[in-house]
Amino acid sequence: MKVLTCPMNGPRNIDEFQSFGPVRTMPDPGAASDAEWSRYLFRSENRKGVVVEWWRHVPSNYFFLAERDIVSNEILRTFDPAEFAPPS
Amino acid sequence: MPLGLLKYGLSRTYPVRGDIPQTPELRSSYDVVIVGGGGHGLACAHYLSKYHGIRNVAVLEKGYLAGGNTARNTTTIRSNYITPQSIAFYQEGVKLYEEMSQELDFNVMFSQRGQLTLAHTEASLRSFHLRAEMGKHLGTRIEVVDQKGVKELSPLLNMDHGGPLEIVGGLWHADGGTARHDAVAWGYAGQASRRGVQIHQRTEVEAFEVSNGRVQTIVTNRGRLSCGQVLIAAGGMNYDVALLAGVELPIRCYPLQAMVTQPLKPWLDTLVSSVSLHTYLVQSARGEIVIGGGSDPYQLYSTRSTLDMKEHLAAGAVHLFPFLKSVKVLRQWAGITDMTPDYTPIMGASPLSNLWLDCGWGTWGFKATPVAGKRMGETIATGHVPDILKPFALERFGSFNLINEMGATAASH
Numbered sequence: 061m062k063v064l065t066c067p068m069n070g071p072r073n074i075d076e077f078q079s080f081g082p083v084r085t086m087p088d089p090g091a092a093s094d095a096e097w098s099r100y101l102f103r104s105e106n107r108k109g110v111v112v113e114w115w116r117h118v119p120s121n122y123f124f125l126a127e128r129d130i131v132s133n134e135i136l137r138t139f140d141p142a143e144f145a146p147p148s
Numbered sequence: 149m150p151l152g153l154l155k156y157g158l159s160r161t162y163p164v165r166g167d168i169p170q171t172p173e174l175r176s177s178y179d180v181v182i183v184g185g186g187g188h189g190l191a192c193a194h195y196l197s198k199y200h201g202i203r204n205v206a207v208l209e210k211g212y213l214a215g216g217n218t219a220r221n222t223t224t225i226r227s228n229y230i231t232p233q234s235i236a237f238y239q240e241g242v243k244l245y246e247e248m249s250q251e252l253d254f255n256v257m258f259s260q261r262g263q264l265t266l267a268h269t270e271a272s273l274r275s276f277h278l279r280a281e282m283g284k285h286l287g288t289r290i291e292v293v294d295q296k297g298v299k300e301l302s303p304l305l306n307m308d309h310g311g312p313l314e315i316v317g318g319l320w321h322a323d324g325g326t327a328r329h330d331a332v333a334w335g336y337a338g339q340a341s342r343r344g345v346q347i348h349q350r351t352e353v354e355a356f357e358v359s360n361g362r363v364q365t366i367v368t369n370r371g372r373l374s375c376g377q378v379l380i381a382a383g384g385m386n387y388d389v390a391l392l393a394g395v396e397l398p399i400r401c402y403p404l405q406a407m408v409t410q411p412l413k414p415w416l417d418t419l420v421s422s423v424s425l426h427t428y429l430v431q432s433a434r435g436e437i438v439i440g441g442g443s444d445p446y447q448l449y450s451t452r453s454t455l456d457m458k459e460h461l462a463a464g465a466v467h468l469f470p471f472l473k474s475v476k477v478l479r480q481w482a483g484i485t486d487m488t489p490d491y492t493p494i495m496g497a498s499p500l501s502n503l504w505l506d507c508g509w510g511t512w513g514f515k516a517t518p519v520a521g522k523r524m525g526e527t528i529a530t531g532h533v534p535d536i537l538k539p540f541a542l543e544r545f546g547s548f549n550l551i552n553e554m555g556a557t558a559a560s561h
Binding site: 061062075078079081082094095098101102103104106107108111113130131132133 | 387388391396398399400401445446447448449450452454455456489545546547548
């Protein structure tokens with residue numbers, strides 16, 4: 061059993077969570093070109109290494125962020141979205 | 149052929165045909181370099197060398213021959229998709245499997261036993277009707293069957309569950325089948341190497357040197373080589389390899405797990421899969437029950453197995469065939485799948501003029517091995533993408549012309 065530590069509910073079986081994939085920054089829909097918009101829709105971070113991704117604790121419907129290494133599957137940190145500073 | 153057989157039978161030494169040659173020295177230049185020594189890359193090498201006269205070809209394989217997803221899939225061959233583009237493409241794939249043992253002069257143990265996909269809800273049945281009508285329209289053998297039909301096709305199925313998981317009908321695809329996946333790769337490798345294609349095992353691409361919109365040089369762990377055309381057919385590593393050339397593909401990698409049980413007497417003569425249980429079963433020629441399902445629930449570059457997924461697969465299998473409850477699991481494994489947003493592959497051109505893509509094969513690549521090899525070979529040899537491949541271009545994401553095969557692909561093979 062792999063354990064994911066929810067910032068609100070504490071350590072839980074990862075089966076209680078749903079992955080929503082790496083964080084993506086939405087471009088301005090009015091100003092973005094078709095290429096930028098399709099990139100935003102269809103391309104997720106998949107480079108080997110650490111990604112910041114959305115997770116949901118299903119029973120409590122709480123969404124949060126995790127830093128996870130997608131090669132070793134090590135979860136480095138989980139935190140509330142309020143603490144997230146998107147890369148500029 | 150009969151004369152050859154007679155000669156072989158009367159021979160004193162029973163000459164054994166040479167296997168795949170040892171990895172030779174790298175040449176400094178090749179007309180075509182194929183990155184990935186799995187089924188797709190080897191099939192492309194076969195078609196290039198046999199039908200297009202292009203024999204100065206190198207297949208570069210980081211590990212050993214066909215040791216990636218070619219060896220890890222669950223060998224399902226079918227064409228029961230939902231969009232006309234996919235059905236036409238996979239149907240050609242099934243036809244090529246039907247004649248593959250002749251084509252390769254090597255028994256790939258193709259067994260066209262049919263695939264039965266089970267519906268547990270009226271909603272699934274409605275989507276089956278759509279798939280059946282699309283398939284019939286394009287000439288595949290496919291029909292919706294009711295509970296009685298399901299029972300006739302697979303008499304040992306547990307039909308007495310009732311409740312939300314009662315089997316209400318099925319999709320019967322008589323063209324479905326299996327083949328021995330290793331044999332497919334070995335057959336293509338043998339044919340290609342006999343025509344002069346060089347297969348380089350333990351040869352990893354480390355960089356592409358790109359200038360003027362072309363790949364000029366490929367840097368490997370065994371040296372540098374220049375290339376006319378390049379094909380990326382690296383399975384789970386497609387995203388990584390394309391990135392080396394500066395091409396970012398809309399791919400995310402997920403593990404896909406499967407397992408086999410101890411061998412049993414033959415009792416399951418079709419492929420059986422369940423959309424709602426995310427489980428499918430097939431009995432191998434050795435009697436093992438091969439059990440597979442959906443991808444792992446989150447992105448990962450790892451071929452580790454998890455107890456969670458194994459429990460899930462076992463639960464689905466026991467639900468359909470309760471007498472499997474005391475059968476032991478013999479082996480388990482995982483592969484890394486390169487999933488696209490629309491569950492459809494990416495084939496054709498890349499932003500670089502001499503770099504071609506055979507990527508995004510996710511959980512559905514084995515069945516397309518011959519047709520992808522044939523059509524990518526044609527593309528590389530002529531420089532033109534044939535009509536059958538055009539819908540699968542990388543540009544479809546930019547123009548929002550996706551080919552949604554999620555319902556006919558994910559977890560419901």
